[in-house]
Amino acid sequence: MPSRRQIREAAVQFLYGADLEGGTDPSASRDAFWEFVTESERRNLQLATFRAVHHLAQGHAGRLAEFVTRQAVAGTLLTAWPEAGRLQNDVPRLVELESRWSSAFATLERLPKEGDDASVEQNFSRALAGFFAIDRELSAVRLRFLEGLEDFPSLRGPLEAFAATLRRMQRVSDRLRTVEDPESFPEQEDLARLRETMAEIRALRRRADELVDAVFAHQEAIDGALAAVVVNYAPGRIDPVDRAILRLATHEILQAATPPKVAINEAIELAKRFGTTDSQRFVNGVLDRVAKLQRGDSN
Numbered sequence: 001m002p003s004r005r006q007i008r009e010a011a012v013q014f015l016y017g018a019d020l021e022g023g024t025d026p027s028a029s030r031d032a033f034w035e036f037v038t039e040s041e042r043r044n045l046q047l048a049t050f051r052a053v054h055h056l057a058q059g060h061a062g063r064l065a066e067f068v069t070r071q072a073v074a075g076t077l078l079t080a081w082p083e084a085g086r087l088q089n090d091v092p093r094l095v096e097l098e099s100r101w102s103s104a105f106a107t108l109e110r111l112p113k114e115g116d117d118a119s120v121e122q123n124f125s126r127a128l129a130g131f132f133a134i135d136r137e138l139s140a141v142r143l144r145f146l147e148g149l150e151d152f153p154s155l156r157g158p159l160e161a162f163a164a165t166l167r168r169m170q171r172v173s174d175r176l177r178t179v180e181d182p183e184s185f186p187e188q189e190d191l192a193r194l195r196e197t198m199a200e201i202r203a204l205r206r207r208a209d210e211l212v213d214a215v216f217a218h219q220e221a222i223d224g225a226l227a228a229v230v231v232n233y234a235p236g237r238i239d240p241v242d243r244a245i246l247r248l249a250t251h252e253i254l255q256a257a258t259p260p261k262v263a264i265n266e267a268i269e270l271a272k273r274f275g276t277t278d279s280q281r282f283v284n285g286v287l288d289r290v291a292k293l294q295r296g297d298s299n
Helices: 005-022 027-038 039-056 060-078 082-110 116-148 160-180 189-216 219-229 241-252 260-274 281-293
Strands: none
Touching: 005 027, 005 189, 005 241, 005 260, 027 039, 027 116, 027 189, 027 281, 039 082, 039 116, 039 160, 039 189, 060 160, 060 219, 082 116, 116 160, 160 189, 189 219, 219 281, 241 260, 241 281, 260 281
């Protein structure tokens, strides 16, 4: 599960973004914001998914060569069975989809695997989505062919070699479904890390959203407390990053009952990470006065 530090860092980034949008909750842009905040986690998830796909694809070249040889025989046999026109039509469709599957997998293999550029995650996300979409369609056509073959007992023997190849390739597609949606297959222990990463990303958003929503809900009281300890306080006069940190920490001190020392120390860490060279001292001084105000200490 995400750490308190991760949650608070995400919340500060969102509050900072809200100020850039005019000081209100930019709900319409939350999805885009969370894509940015979880970029690193999602990149790791995409790469882990690719590694699982790559493992399952081992031996594909041999299976594909067998498929190509046997589909030619199958196509020839089916031309003598006009009543099996649906099966006959499925063969070239399978050939087309297998070619697209191979091309999509080759694209995944060529994509950069390292780097902090957002395009790494975005490219992998699009490429994986495209690959899985092709595999789902290919799987549907395979299963349709195999089920349709049951209606023609006289063809089962002659087409058994081709059908056996399809069943072998289908087993890979069945396994790919578990990689695409590991949370639907909790019994697959080897996919536990993928499930955990997905759960962590969702939990980070949920808990940071809760924190952000609480700050927005109490913003008037928060700014009132800050105005009481900052001379000539006006939100626009404070650096947006410092303002986001102060609002978050003030909420934690006043509404969330976080021990002031904890809230202040964590705010200083946020100022080190996101603020200027003067942020740490400024944030520390303001929050120390907020904590005294909260205790009723006027000194």
